[in-house]
Amino acid sequence: MHGDDTRPWTFYAFAAFFTLFVLFLYGPMIVIYILSFQGPNGGMTFPMNGVSLHWFSALVSQTRVGDIAGSFVRSLGLAAMVAVITVVLAVLAGLAFRRRFRGSAFAFYLAIASLIMPGLFVGLGIALTFRLLGLPTEWFTTGLGAQLTWTLPFGLLIMFAVLGRFNRSYEEAAIDLGASNWQKVKEVTLPILLPGIIGVALFGFTLSYDEIARTALAAGAKNTLPLEIWAMTTNVTSPTLYAVGAVTTIVSFIVIVLSLGSIALVQRRRAAAGARTE
Amino acid sequence: MAPPPAQAVVEDNSGERASWFQVAPLVVVLLLFFGLPMLVVLAVSFFDFSRTEIIPAFIFDNYIDLFRSEVTFRLYASSLKFALIVWLVTLVLGFNIAYFLVFHVRGLLFQIGLFLLCTVPFLTSNIIRMISWIPFLGRNGIFNQALQGAGITSQPLEFLLFSDFAVIVAYVHLFTLFMVVPIFNSMARIDKSLLEAARDAGAGRFRVVAEVVLPLSRTGIALGSIFVVTLVMGDSFVVRTMSGGQSASVVSALQNEVAALQYPPAAASAVIMVIIVTLMVAAILRVVDVRKELAG
Numbered sequence: 001m002h003g004d005d006t007r008p009w010t011f012y013a014f015a016a017f018f019t020l021f022v023l024f025l026y027g028p029m030i031v032i033y034i035l036s037f038q039g040p041n042g043g044m045t046f047p048m049n050g051v052s053l054h055w056f057s058a059l060v061s062q063t064r065v066g067d068i069a070g071s072f073v074r075s076l077g078l079a080a081m082v083a084v085i086t087v088v089l090a091v092l093a094g095l096a097f098r099r100r101f102r103g104s105a106f107a108f109y110l111a112i113a114s115l116i117m118p119g120l121f122v123g124l125g126i127a128l129t130f131r132l133l134g135l136p137t138e139w140f141t142t143g144l145g146a147q148l149t150w151t152l153p154f155g156l157l158i159m160f161a162v163l164g165r166f167n168r169s170y171e172e173a174a175i176d177l178g179a180s181n182w183q184k185v186k187e188v189t190l191p192i193l194l195p196g197i198i199g200v201a202l203f204g205f206t207l208s209y210d211e212i213a214r215t216a217l218a219a220g221a222k223n224t225l226p227l228e229i230w231a232m233t234t235n236v237t238s239p240t241l242y243a244v245g246a247v248t249t250i251v252s253f254i255v256i257v258l259s260l261g262s263i264a265l266v267q268r269r270r271a272a273a274g275a276r277t278e
Numbered sequence: 279m280a281p282p283p284a285q286a287v288v289e290d291n292s293g294e295r296a297s298w299f300q301v302a303p304l305v306v307v308l309l310l311f312f313g314l315p316m317l318v319v320l321a322v323s324f325f326d327f328s329r330t331e332i333i334p335a336f337i338f339d340n341y342i343d344l345f346r347s348e349v350t351f352r353l354y355a356s357s358l359k360f361a362l363i364v365w366l367v368t369l370v371l372g373f374n375i376a377y378f379l380v381f382h383v384r385g386l387l388f389q390i391g392l393f394l395l396c397t398v399p400f401l402t403s404n405i406i407r408m409i410s411w412i413p414f415l416g417r418n419g420i421f422n423q424a425l426q427g428a429g430i431t432s433q434p435l436e437f438l439l440f441s442d443f444a445v446i447v448a449y450v451h452l453f454t455l456f457m458v459v460p461i462f463n464s465m466a467r468i469d470k471s472l473l474e475a476a477r478d479a480g481a482g483r484f485r486v487v488a489e490v491v492l493p494l495s496r497t498g499i500a501l502g503s504i505f506v507v508t509l510v511m512g513d514s515f516v517v518r519t520m521s522g523g524q525s526a527s528v529v530s531a532l533q534n535e536v537a538a539l540q541y542p543p544a545a546a547s548a549v550i551m552v553i554i555v556t557l558m559v560a561a562i563l564r565v566v567d568v569r570k571e572l573a574g
Contacts, residue, residue, distance in 0.1 A: 007382075010483060014378040018392070021375055024451065025399050028410035031420065035413055045413040046420060089304045096300035099293045107301050114312040116504065116559070118512025120529055121548045125315025128322050128541060131332075145311035152304055206401040212515060217536060229405050233519055245406035252402040260394075 094159025119213025372457025
């Protein structure tokens with residue numbers, strides 16, 4: 001497989017197949033971003049009837065398409081909360097699993113069950129529980145909890161992957177050099193895990209920001225952005241739908257680029273520091 | 279994806295206590311917002327109900343109605359059909375994509391780049407990715423325009439949007455990544471020299487894939503299958519939007535019951551669904567012992 005530079009014919013077949021798959025993944029998305037610039041008289045598909053920002057400005061006028069702006073702010077706030085809680089709880093739990101402890105299998109299977117349970121059922125259960133308790137459902141209480149049942153197991157699995165490659169001798173060296181337990185965690189463990197922790201935050205944020213199945217029945221009276229978009233799909237038949245799609249995807253991309261960028265930055269600094277000390 | 283093996287066996291209790299403190303917040307949140315609500319669903323499935331409220335009781339009527347109704351069986355047939363087709367398609371796609379990335383792409387940076395290219399859409403909105411098929415598949419959509427422009431068809435094809443076909447396209451679009459990532463992980467761990475050994479022993483390209491790569495990727499295939507099957511069986515949003523209300527799934531019917539405030543029948547339906555999905559997952563795990571493979 002190595003040594004010679006000629007590639008087998010299957011490589012080209014696979015490369016073509018892969019290209020088609022990437023087109024399949026991105027093509028439709030790119031088309032709706034183009035269509036979101038449709039002219040004021042344009043329809044839901046090609047041809048473009050002029051180019052305008054008409055459908056974007058329609059997003060801001062609250063009365064026409066529901067409460068896009070409000071739900072957008074709620075979703076950003078919720079995603080930030082979910083990201084912070086997911087990072088803290090998943091990192092802590094990940095560290096716990098490095099030791100053997102009674103109940104670890106229970107905690108592990110609880111997380112896995114929570115991950116693969118159909119999302120709507122989780123929302124239904126939360127809605128029923130709070131109904132029976134006589135408590136209201138709100139996006140920032142029950143909605144938050146519902147999303148955590150999805151992001152926490154994901155965060156935990158990422159931490160397993162990160163910790164699986166973690167070399168404990170660095171921690172032992174810190175202890176040998178006289179570090180306290182807290183110093184060891186703060187100065188050695190967390191910095192080494194930082195890229196993985198950023199990854200957990202990225203997943204926590206974006207999974208929350210786009211979540212619908214778990215949130216649908218647990219969010220209470222006020223919609224998150226995906227729920228608002230979901231409502232739009234049934235009654236809005238204009239490119240406004242594409243405009244909101246373009247905006248929300250831009251937000252996702254900004255978060256992805258910031259996260260991957262900071263991971264790359266951490267890695268580069270580390271490589272540079274490593275080179276200096278050698 | 280099992281917990282990493284404990285690297286140091288801690289004998290004294292202080293380590294265990296520290297672990298409990300560290301894992302407790304996560305467990306508490308999951309018990310509160312997942313464990314307890316699921317028990318409530320189980321309890322409510324035995325409740326009675328009127329048009330406006332749910333009445334605590336211990337009756338089996340909700341289950342009896344469920345099994346008596348012919349609709350139940352039609353819904354399960356529909357959900358299982360979608361799950362089977364989507365599983366097959368995503369498996370073939372996922373296996374080949376992972377194979378390409380692991381065994382054909384040279385250079386780690388390039389490999390990571392292409393892998394990210396596949397995973398980034400996963401981090402964007404599912405609903406937006408789903409509705410992005412509307413301008414493609416509609417009656418006057420791009421696909422029909424292209425077909426007619428090329429003279430292949432004279433009439434627009436009607437079955438493309440708001441049909442089972444559209445539902446399957448959207449599922450494949452949304453869920454293939456769940457197959458790619460675990461299979462990629464399994465394949466990346468395969469020692470490349472095994473393939474060379476098989477080649478040297480006279481195995482052709484396809485025999486190497488069938489007899490070396492495929493068996494060694496089974497953990498990833500099993501995990502991907504669990505993801506895809508549970509996601510399709512548990513979905514209601516895709517089937518509603520993309521079939522235009524013409525198809526239904528078990529969960530979309532359940533969502534209608536919830537909208538009509540018929541909580542106890544919805545709860546009973548959820549309980550049966552969880553049992554069936556659990557059996558499906560157990561069947562997959564029976565074929566491939568994921569835990570043993572991950573630990574070993």
